[in-house]
Amino acid sequence: MSAVAVEGVWKYYGDFPALRDIQLEAQPGSCLAMIGRNGAGKTTLLRIIAGFNRPGKGKILIFGKEPRETETRRSIGFIGHGISVYDELSALENLTLYAKLYGLADPRRKAMEWLENTGLERVRDGLVREFSRGMRQRLAVARAFLHNPSVLLLDEPFTALDDRAIAVLQRLLREGLAQGKTVVMSTHQLREALELATHVALLNRGAVAFDGPCTPEMVADPGLVYARYGEG
Amino acid sequence: MSAVAVEGVWKYYGDFPALRDIQLEAQPGSCLAMIGRNGAGKTTLLRIIAGFNRPGKGKILIFGKEPRETETRRSIGFIGHGISVYDELSALENLTLYAKLYGLADPRRKAMEWLENTGLERVRDGLVREFSRGMRQRLAVARAFLHNPSVLLLDEPFTALDDRAIAVLQRLLREGLAQGKTVVMSTHQLREALELATHVALLNRGAVAFDGPCTPEMVADPGLVYARYGEG
Amino acid sequence: MFWWGDKTMRDKILYFLGAAAVLLIARNIYVISGLPGEEAQGAIFKIIFFHVPLAITALTCGTVACVASILYLVKKEMKYDALAVSVTEVGLAFLAGNLITGSIWARIIWGVWWAWDVRLTSALVCWILYASYLMIRHAVEEPTQRAKLAAVVSIFAFIDVPIVILSIRLFRTQHPGPVFFSSTGSFPHDWSMIMMWNLFAMLMLGTVMTMIRLRQEEVQREIDSLRRLAHAF
Amino acid sequence: MDFARLVLVIAAKDLRAEIRTKEAINASAAFALVILLLFSFAFDLDPDTNREIASGLLWLVFAFAGTLLLNRSFARELPNDCLDALVAAPVPPSALFLGKALANYVLLLVIEMLSLVVFGIFYNVRWTAQFGELMVVLALGTWALTIMGTIFSALTVNIRLREVMLPILIYPFLVPALMAAIQLTLEFMAGRPVSIGSEKGGWWLMLIGFDVIYTAVTVVLVEHVLVG
Amino acid sequence: MDFARLVLVIAAKDLRAEIRTKEAINASAAFALVILLLFSFAFDLDPDTNREIASGLLWLVFAFAGTLLLNRSFARELPNDCLDALVAAPVPPSALFLGKALANYVLLLVIEMLSLVVFGIFYNVRWTAQFGELMVVLALGTWALTIMGTIFSALTVNIRLREVMLPILIYPFLVPALMAAIQLTLEFMAGRPVSIGSEKGGWWLMLIGFDVIYTAVTVVLVEHVLVG
Numbered sequence A, B: 001m002s003a004v005a006v007e008g009v010w011k012y013y014g015d016f017p018a019l020r021d022i023q024l025e026a027q028p029g030s031c032l033a034m035i036g037r038n039g040a041g042k043t044t045l046l047r048i049i050a051g052f053n054r055p056g057k058g059k060i061l062i063f064g065k066e067p068r069e070t071e072t073r074r075s076i077g078f079i080g081h082g083i084s085v086y087d088e089l090s091a092l093e094n095l096t097l098y099a100k101l102y103g104l105a106d107p108r109r110k111a112m113e114w115l116e117n118t119g120l121e122r123v124r125d126g127l128v129r130e131f132s133r134g135m136r137q138r139l140a141v142a143r144a145f146l147h148n149p150s151v152l153l154l155d156e157p158f159t160a161l162d163d164r165a166i167a168v169l170q171r172l173l174r175e176g177l178a179q180g181k182t183v184v185m186s187t188h189q190l191r192e193a194l195e196l197a198t199h200v201a202l203l204n205r206g207a208v209a210f211d212g213p214c215t216p217e218m219v220a221d222p223g224l225v226y227a228r229y230g231e232g
Numbered sequence C: 001m002f003w004w005g006d007k008t009m010r011d012k013i014l015y016f017l018g019a020a021a022v023l024l025i026a027r028n029i030y031v032i033s034g035l036p037g038e039e040a041q042g043a044i045f046k047i048i049f050f051h052v053p054l055a056i057t058a059l060t061c062g063t064v065a066c067v068a069s070i071l072y073l074v075k076k077e078m079k080y081d082a083l084a085v086s087v088t089e090v091g092l093a094f095l096a097g098n099l100i101t102g103s104i105w106a107r108i109i110w111g112v113w114w115a116w117d118v119r120l121t122s123a124l125v126c127w128i129l130y131a132s133y134l135m136i137r138h139a140v141e142e143p144t145q146r147a148k149l150a151a152v153v154s155i156f157a158f159i160d161v162p163i164v165i166l167s168i169r170l171f172r173t174q175h176p177g178p179v180f181f182s183s184t185g186s187f188p189h190d191w192s193m194i195m196m197w198n199l200f201a202m203l204m205l206g207t208v209m210t211m212i213r214l215r216q217e218e219v220q221r222e223i224d225s226l227r228r229l230a231h232a233f
Numbered sequence D, E: 001m002d003f004a005r006l007v008l009v010i011a012a013k014d015l016r017a018e019i020r021t022k023e024a025i026n027a028s029a030a031f032a033l034v035i036l037l038l039f040s041f042a043f044d045l046d047p048d049t050n051r052e053i054a055s056g057l058l059w060l061v062f063a064f065a066g067t068l069l070l071n072r073s074f075a076r077e078l079p080n081d082c083l084d085a086l087v088a089a090p091v092p093p094s095a096l097f098l099g100k101a102l103a104n105y106v107l108l109l110v111i112e113m114l115s116l117v118v119f120g121i122f123y124n125v126r127w128t129a130q131f132g133e134l135m136v137v138l139a140l141g142t143w144a145l146t147i148m149g150t151i152f153s154a155l156t157v158n159i160r161l162r163e164v165m166l167p168i169l170i171y172p173f174l175v176p177a178l179m180a181a182i183q184l185t186l187e188f189m190a191g192r193p194v195s196i197g198s199e200k201g202g203w204w205l206m207l208i209g210f211d212v213i214y215t216a217v218t219v220v221l222v223e224h225v226l227v228g
């Protein structure tokens, strides 16, 4: 059974079709890189998969279940454009909070652990308000991995990360994939993404223009996919 | 006379020294790429150069003038982490507004022109609230270039832009440099940046670790600068 | 007096002035206690010898704070900010004194602790305003920004001072009208002299307190800059 | 029990954030103070009128301090899209909602006790005449404020519904509860007990009914409110 | 003239944005109306008391409906760091400030007229007795509200604990203006004219003085306020 299945999903904003009859699948242990021009519909789709918005038509299945079911939610990790952490709380408090919400054992230890994984241990008691943009993004990553989800939905996860942080995130994702996690990410930093991707999907004006395995030549020349399948 | 001169700038947040005695210069027609790890101080420095914050010590000179003087402000274009456009207004309204604030002749035409340059003409009447992340970033670019500034201060300008938008921005910057504009940008997307940069400055924990011309080998292997001058 | 040796000249002068002020006040109290009670109000009336000087000193502090704040905004030198805080804090103390003596007086003459006439209200508001000045200082940690915002607030707050002074001249208040500084004033001459002496003493005391507080500020600032330097390397 | 634990976690989170930036407490403190200054200054009325107004004023302060506090309770989640993360977490929306409501309830009660004391002093109203009953009314009325305010702020964060004139709706919705609360407070301050059966007893029913019904309805509906 | 043009551009921008998402105006209008209604229901006093309270109540409502509206005027610039762009633009801060003040002024006046009408109906107070004078007081008092509200929202916009400071700062500063406005309104509603010379004339001086002085001071100081 596929980890993530998008079945004929439509989404209208007013009468603007943001998504048009999307069909996508991701098997456990695979990494689907969703690419597409600005406004193609990547974020919209990811948010629908994550269950934040309901599709206008069609449906989403995570391991065959509705995304809104409590069980399913426990197995999803999401990074969006917003970083989803509280400015008034410290990095540690933020992670501890989420650890509690996910009912993890020993929340504080888990939090500390992930602060180290993302290289934030030195500022763990600093308020997020005072973080630099990249530090925030790192924290967002920590938040998403905290509860060891089996499906990771990442919207431009590499944004604002420095070379080191990118390396860390890539390592985390590789390990995850090795453990059979499923990753669906959208990004414009093709190089970083394609190094990991097992599959590539190209969205074009809300429709799937290309969907297939990630070939070595793509990795060699990331522009390729756009060049071949994107409209000029 | 140098277009941008940073003279012994210090900046403290509480006891934390975000900037330590920064010395930098940028000549007209040159492009300074500011790189550095997350939390190095790039944003802080750019904001001080732009005159949003006053340095704790030291001073900034734009063409020998204070950044806060009206004349100077007219000659600065800034893109920050925030996009500085209004969610409740349409793309066109936003640009027209800024055109008026900068006292340009025929604001609406100017606005339209830049919507086309950034490929937003199709959504010019859409409210920014409804824009995708990349579309917002494009609009931010348009806003910064609108009044034809002679000094461009860009904080991670390539963020969230798709390949095509990046190409456009790079073209705009090249043209600008050719016309003798000055560009100071911070970024983590070294490849895109170094293609343009004439100089590179590496910030490390709020101090300048390296500052020099951008050599071909750097362009070939962007990681180089970090490897050589960054601490491990 | 082992601690005397390490004091600077300025400190020594301060201590002398302080001592002098205290002595003068003591002397005034002695004289005042010697006076006969006022015919209408009796002994309690003597409280005016403190009530008024306290008020005038407080309002003077407000004025100084305003000037210091303006100077800061113009010159951007931290010493003016320091002066502003110090003098404001002292002023608050004196104004509190005025409020308290006032309402004691009120309790005995009017039979209530408080009445909402313009003078009393404006005086209270004045106190609140300078208190909020201190509050905003706590809300901003970045020194230059703090100094700047505080200066602005201080200037705003000062605008209430003339209202306090004019209140009894513009309106018919429960609070008695002008006795000094006005043609209608009917106040025995020798009493006025005592009043002046006490006023002088209070002003002196205020100055001394301000200087001491100012000294603290400067030391504190030195400590901060040293600590920051330590963090920088 | 797990549900309760989650409710508490959410409540704790909100309370901590609120205590960091003492926003609500201060705002309402200032509000109370100024009503005080202005009204006391503007006119000195005879005790009864004074008491009558006091009861109305009290609930005015509560309602306003309440809305100051409540409107932000979900808006607080917007800045970094925190709401997404909460909705994504395996937390039943009703738990999320009740957690936030609880936090607001606590804060609101604190504020109200403060105002009560202050009012008591300056309006020399002996509001302790029937302390017990008064507290009950306070608890019930405050819960009405809280539940409505919280669900209302949940509705307004949802983009699709923001265009609707929700702000216009909230206060009118509250009118019945507030009316009841004001009337009862009035009686108790005057030292007149009010039994359910009695002529004024209808207010009791109104207040309690309001609480029960709205709580039930909101808990059921909140899921649909939160997921767009 | 260029300065005036900029002021208008800013004002127009704010008004348009506010009219798009009627958040602030709805909230504060609703608040104003409901408070008025609640009170008129809550107790029926004899005409004079009623009128006395009315004038105080009216200005309280204005003050708080006002702050609801004004607090947002610079906060509105925060979400996308729009304030940066405004500060970066070659616009004199005073123009920026006056532009925003102007926009707020218009909105506030609208709300106040609304409340006045409602109020007239529900409090059967003939407030038209001296329409002209009343309008003047309204204009002056509202400007006082606007100028203070706007400058403080600017003052607190880029400091931590913004929400904490704002209400605490603004209300005490407003007291003198509000006292004056309340007193004058009281007189005019009672149909008693107030000439500058007369015993109550001091209030005129106070109100006008407040407006003039604070406007002048703010326009001078705003530059320092806006750049961190």
Ligand code: HEM
Pocket (backbone or CB within 6 Å): C048, C051, C052, C055, C056, C098, C099, C100, C101, C102, C103, C105, C106, C107, C109, C119, C120, C123, C124, C164, C165, C175, C176, C177, C178, C179, C180, C181
């Ligand atoms: C808490 C209540 C009171 C406050 C806040 C207060 C405030 C003030 C202030 C600020 C002044 C100095 C004004 C100036 O010298 O320009 C003053 C002066 C004075 N107060 Fe009070 N006062 C209070 C109560 C009273 C009472 C109860 C009395 C007597 C019944 C009183 C009698 C006077 C007199 C006679 C002056 C000198 C007036 C003049 O010549 O300027 N005060 N008060």
Ligand SMILES: Nc1ncnc2c1ncn2[C@@H]1O[C@H](COP(=O)(O)OP(=O)(O)OP(=O)(O)O)[C@@H](O)[C@H]1O
Pocket (backbone or CB within 6 Å): A129, A130, A131, A132, A133, A134, A135, A160, B013, B014, B016, B018, B036, B037, B038, B039, B040, B041, B042, B043, B044, B045
């Ligand atoms: N308002 C603030 N209060 C306290 N510390 C701050 C504040 N803003 C930034 N800092 C600290 O200053 C340092 C520099 O921040 P800055 O945003 O300039 O980094 P940056 O180089 O832009 O990083 P990034 O590449 O992630 O954007 C960081 O360590 C950050 O924690």
Ligand SMILES: Nc1ncnc2c1ncn2[C@@H]1O[C@H](COP(=O)(O)OP(=O)(O)OP(=O)(O)O)[C@@H](O)[C@H]1O
Pocket (backbone or CB within 6 Å): A013, A014, A016, A018, A036, A037, A038, A039, A040, A041, A042, A043, A044, A045, B129, B130, B131, B132, B133, B134, B135, B160
């Ligand atoms: N709330 C909304 N209302 C109306 N239209 C919207 C809304 N959100 C998004 N859209 C439109 O839907 C389309 C897809 O948006 P989406 O954010 O999914 O693009 P994206 O692929 O994430 O682009 P980017 O790479 O720039 O993030 C865009 O054209 C956008 O204008």
Ligand SMILES: [Mg+2]
Pocket (backbone or CB within 6 Å): A042, A043, A044, A155, B132, B133, B134
């Ligand atoms: Mg997107």
Ligand SMILES: [Mg+2]
Pocket (backbone or CB within 6 Å): A132, A133, A134, B042, B043, B044, B155
């Ligand atoms: Mg940055």
